[in-house]
Amino acid sequence: MRRRRLVRAGHARTAGDRVSTAGLAVVMLVGLMLIAIVERTLLAGGIPPAVRLPALTPPDALPARAAPAVPPTSPPAVVELEPQVRRLTAAERTGAARAAYGVEPGAQPLAAATRFTQDRTWAFGTSVIPVPDRVPAMPQVALFLAHWDGSRWRMALSGDVGFRMLLRVVPTTLLAAEEIRALARFSVGPTGAPHLMLPWRVGDSWTMTALPQGNRPLASLTFDGGDGRVLAAADGWLYRFCAVPTGAALVMIVHQNGLATVYNRLTGLNGQSDGTAVRQGDPVGRIGAEHPCGGAVPDRPGLQFGLRQGTGDVAFNSMVLGGWIFRENKSPFVGWAERGFSEVTTGGVLPNFGPVDPQILSVPRPVPTPS
Amino acid sequence: MTPTFTTLGSPRLSMGFDRFERLDLGRHRAMHGRIPPLSLGDLIELVERVDLRGRGGAAFPFGRKLAAVSTTGPPAVVLVNAAEGEPGSLKDATLLTRAPHLVLDGALLAAAALHAREVVVGVVEGGPGESSLREAIAEREPRVPVRVVGLVERFISGEGGALVRAASGDVPIPPGRKVRASTSGVDGFPTLLSNAETFAQLAVLASLGPELFASAGTPREPGTVLLTVAGATVVEVAAGTPLRTVLEHCEVDPGQGVLVGGYHGAWLNPQAAASAVVSRAGLEAVGGTLGAGIVLPLGHGVCPLEEVIGVTTYLAAQSAGQCGPCRLGLPDVVRTLSELAAGSGGIAAVRRAVGIGRGRGACNHPDGTARFVSSALEVFARDIEIHRDHGTCGLPTGVSLPLPRDDTAPRLTIDWARCAGHGVCAYVVPELVHLDRNGYPVLVNSPMPAWVEREARRAVAMCPALALRMTGGR
Amino acid sequence: MNPRPMDEPVTPKWLLPVLANVAIAVLAGTATPPGAAAVAAAQSFLLLYAGVFALVGMSLTMIVGLVATDRSLLGIRHRVLAQAVHRASSMAAMAFLVAHLVVKILAGHARAADAVVFRPTALGLGALAFDLLLMVMITGLLRAWFAAGTRPGLWRTLHVISYFAWPVAIVHGLTAGRQAAGWVTWGYVLSLVTVGLALLTRVLLVVRPVDPVREALEPDSPRRETSVRPTAVRR
Missing domain, CATH: 3.40.50.11540 (NADH-ubiquinone oxidoreductase 51kDa subunit)
Known part of the structure; x- marks a missing residue:
């Protein structure tokens, strides 16, 4: 009897030890998470302004918000804003740009504050790291949101945690509630894919030219042909980058589910301001031979087209555009668009079927029959 | 000394x-x-x-x-x-x-x-x-x-x-x-x-x-033997010398029994001690062992069972605590002996506890201890009977056999005003605490071995009534 | 047999260096883009759930602690285990509580002072609960010290603060932040009521006079502090 009790005592000791170990493991895990979060917060420029609002309520469920009533202790230093954004972009995004461009990005980032609240304590805008000469890559772009807390600008780039934090408290006088929602999804990562069409008139056929970069065969995808008019691939909010006086620019349209389409080398922009809501098929601009955000000089006018979210480019693989499924294969290293049993590679011609599901039209491949 | x-x-x-x-x-x-x-x-x-x-x-x-x-x-x-x-x-x-x-x-x-x-x-x-x-x-x-x-x-x-x-x-x-x-x-x-x-x-x-x-000693065991008698006298004798002669020479009395071979040795009753000769064969003939030449007579007027408990407690505490027979077996022997002394246990329980370590363990420590205890059960059978019937033999207690005093070792103590008999301590440190019939703790009265200190501290921390504490300690 | 040296420390020697290396790796990894994304996910997770986990852990700690103390519900074996669970869950709850505070402050949802200064708001209740729980945790850590001291009874008096801190924490959890789902509210109310009832039972049991049967059996039971002799003398 006593013997059995003694033996069991050993068991309970080890079971208790195991429970303690589990508790200790939780503590250590949480501690490691905390130091990482503290580091990130410091890298992103410190603690964002303390604004007491219910956290994490979907933006559209909130009444229209006003800018904080507390008057700032000193007027916003608007002149400092864009340099600060440039520095933040350089600090946070140079690594990603290096990876995307394949070389060290040479030039300083460009930043443009495009929208302010009336009291100038809130600002929104765009920033981009220019592509080095002779590199055909897609420019690395970001949106920024900044708030003057009375003494300094608190800011974050799309894709950062801080961006979502600021989106939660940004006044609706700066960004519309729907736009806030789309930007939040853009920053975190899209939910599902929208029905995209190819960015030209439905029914027209354009030539596809693909250049590989890194591990992506379709890293730089260029289209040209037809009437040269570029149309929005889906509904969304339009943002301009690297706008130059000649009217050339890069345009990004953030769609409602958070995925963005990027249109580079555009000319003849309609003059839409940042944040203009566009519908699918709305004209965005015309194809051009300029390269406003840097990079290789194109040999002929065309549209450099890409997909984007939060901090980086989105691969075309499995994406459906204009009734085509795009594929980016690593081995063999080749990219193409397929529809049913027709496949189009670089140099081929793609007809735009519009925002349709390719499965509906797909027919089984013909099975070779013995003759 | x-x-x-x-x-x-x-x-x-x-x-x-x-x-x-x-x-x-x-x-x-x-x-x-x-x-x-x-x-x-x-x-x-x-x-x-x-x-x-x-x-x-x-x-x-x-x-x-x-x-x-x-x-x-x-x-x-x-x-x-x-x-x-x-x-x-x-x-x-x-x-x-x-x-x-x-x-x-x-x-x-x-x-x-x-x-x-x-x-x-x-x-x-x-x-x-x-x-x-x-x-x-x-x-x-x-x-x-x-x-x-x-x-x-x-x-x-x-x-x-x-x-x-x-x-x-x-x-x-x-x-x-x-x-x-x-x-x-x-x-x-x-x-x-x-x-x-x-x-x-x-x-x-x-x-x-x-x-x-070979001019001294017995033909089978020539030469002399060094003996330590009563923990105080070292004597060189020729093998084959009667044990009684040695005791007389050292002016000690066989008393209630003589322990030969040390604490891993065996007890001889006075009659056997009187007839034994100092040699391996001579001591083995009467059930003893020469061992390291230790001869410890137990004088009259002390309680032999208490002495045995004291030595066993010491042996249990001296264990390295690295194997089961020592870690749990030896404290178990102490506990059953204590119960025997208090009149609540039985000889059978002691024998069972002693048998656990036989032939096992990392060294012969449990084995030697078992021999010591088993022989004590034989030699002090009368005293044990008195204990069984009366719970005490009336003789003064306190260990007279040589044991190093270790007052620096920590001890568990119980605040009886607070103890509510939860029994958690006996579960956490069965080496040091067991429960009486009413579920209240009985402490093994020994200096705490180092290897059990951690568990003892845990028991102190876990006592639901905060009645257990540790005193002394390094 | 058992070759494990018994004086082996609770936390092995290799733990600290390994932990330091992991911390350095985490600090370095956080600076990379995928690391940043992972940290962002961790931050949103902690923003949403650290408080919830702290509150759930605290509730578990309360219930298990109460159960472990009382001898009517569990056997010794399970009470010892329950004590381990009590300590482990309280540790985890405190970790999540600290994470909750740090993350909320870093996100700008609260200022550092809000974590400790009581004000009659939902946030202030949280601060009050935190202060009280901190004290409870310290008493918990010092339990062995109290047991060895002159007034072990003081420990219980101090540790009882948890019975005030916990409901305050629950009220804070239900009133501050996002709207809690109905079942969550009911879950907390249910555990509050359960613990309340268990507490009432316990108080009634403990406060009743000393067991008369035991008194009759052992009229001269030792009621003094002593180092027990192995031979408890009975006549």
Whole structure:
């Protein structure tokens, strides 16, 4: 009897030890998470302004918000804003740009504050790291949101945690509630894919030219042909980058589910301001031979087209555009668009079927029959 | 306490002890002469002619040890065990203090024969033997390097395996698996390990020659034996001397019984003690053992069961706590004995508890303890009966047998005003606490072994009534 | 047999260096883009759930602690285990509580002072609960010290603060932040009521006079502090 009790005592000791170990493991895990979060917060420029609002309520469920009533202790230093954004972009995004461009990005980032609240304590805008000469890559772009807390600008780039934090408290006088929602999804990562069409008139056929970069065969995808008019691939909010006086620019349209389409080398922009809501098929601009955000000089006018979210480019693989499924294969290293049993590679011609599901039209491949 | 030393018959190891407090190199040479070096074959032959046995307790033939070391390849180490862990034994300390050169002579003789790389002497750290030994090494220039390893005095530190580990720079506890020292001993070299008295006997043997050596003692066990009587007197007697003569010579009474062979030995009842002779065969004939030559008579007027409990408690606390028979088996023996003394237990329970460790464990500690307790059950049967019937024998309690006092060890105490008999402590440290019939704790009254301290602290922290606490401690 | 040395420390020696290396790796990894994304996910997770986990852990700690103390519900074996669970869950709850505070402050949802200064708002209740729980945790850590001291009873008096801190924390959890789902509210109310009832039972049990049966059996039971002898003398 006593013997059995003694033996069991050993068991309970080890079971208790195991429970303690589990508790200790939780503590250590949480501690490691905390130091990482503290580091990130410091890298992103410190603690964002303390604004007491219910956290994490979907933006559209909130009444229209006003800018904080507390008057700032000193007027916003608007002149400092864009340099600060440039520095933040350089600090946070140079690594990603290096990876995307394949070389060290040479030039300083460009930043443009495009929208302010009336009291100038809130600002929104765009920033981009220019592509080095002779590199055909897609420019690395970001949106920024900044708030003057009375003494300094608190800011974050799309894709950062801080961006979502600021989106939660940004006044609706700066960004519309729907736009806030789309930007939040853009920053975190899209939910599902929208029905995209190819960015030209439905029914027209354009030539596809693909250049590989890194591990992506379709890293730089260029289209040209037809009437040269570029149309929005889906509904969304339009943002301009690297706008130059000649009217050339890069345009990004953030769609409602958070995925963005990027249109580079555009000319003849309609003059839409940042944040203009566009519908699918709305004209965005015309194809051009300029390269406003840097990079290789194109040999002929065309549209450099890409997909984007939060901090980086989105691969075309499995994406459906204009009734085509795009594929980016690593081995063999080749990219193409397929529809049913027709496949189009670089140099081929793609007809735009519009925002349709390719499965509906797909027919089984013909099975070779013995003759 | 310096032990008194006497001799029965002609002195051998103790030659010159009557005139000199310590035999330095000059006096030693005058007494024993210069021992000529011997080849290994000659040495083995010499040893086997008188059947010299290890004097540490196991009585392993010394010649076989020598042969076992010599047949293996790499250079050997001679390891002298002078760190007797038993509180009742003083002979090795006496030898080292008074005749260190005799021990060194024997060790160096064996080392020269084996072409050993070094001689290591394990001694009780800070004891009188250590300084005397170091002085002796300084006095002579040994051809083989001699190293002294100090050990903290502890019962199991006297165990051979523990000594090998200490000499190799490890924690001095017995190794978990039995490894022959002769195959892989100190630092992995083949090691000739024996007790200090064995090496002293070897020196005497080489000095006297086999015929003269065998002039004392019995034909089967020639020579003399060092005994430690009553934990106070070291006596050199010729083997075959009646135990009664030794006791009379030392002026002690057999009392209620005589413990021979130390705390791993066995109790003899007064009749057996009166008829026994001091030799391995003579003591085994009456159910005892010569062991390390410890003779502890238990005087009248003390409660023998309390004495046995005190010694067993000490043995349990001295365990290294590295194997089950020691960790839980020995405290269990203490507990069943305590219950027996209180009149609530039974002899059968003690026997069961004792049987648990038999033939198992990392060393012979549980086995030796079992022999000690089992023999006590026989010899003190009458006293146990009184205890069973009355819960006490009325004799004053308090341990009279020699035990080192360790007041620095922490103890568990119970705040009886708070204790509500939850029983958590008995569950967490079954080694130290068990429950009485009403579910209240009964503490094992022993200095807390180091290996159980953590669990004891846990028990203190877990007591739901905050009634347990730990006092003392380092 | 058991080769494990018994004086081996609770936390192994290699833990600290390994932990330091992991921390350095985490600090370095956080600076990379994928690391940043992972940290962003961790931050949103902690923003949403650290408080919830702290509150759930605290509730578990309360219930298990209460159960472990009382002998009517569990056997010794399970009470010892329950004590381990009590300590482990309280540790985890405190970790999540600290994470909750740090993350909320870093996100700008609260200022550092809000974490400790009581004000009659939903946030202030959280601060009050935190202060009280901090004290409870300290008493918990010092339990052995109290047991060895002159007034072990003081420990219980101090540790009882948890019975005030916990409901305050629950009220904070239900009133501050996002709207709690109905079942969550009911779950908390249910555990509050359960613990309340268990507490009432316990108080009634403890406060009743000493067991008369035991008194009759052992009229001269030792009621003094002593080091017990192995032979408890009975006549």
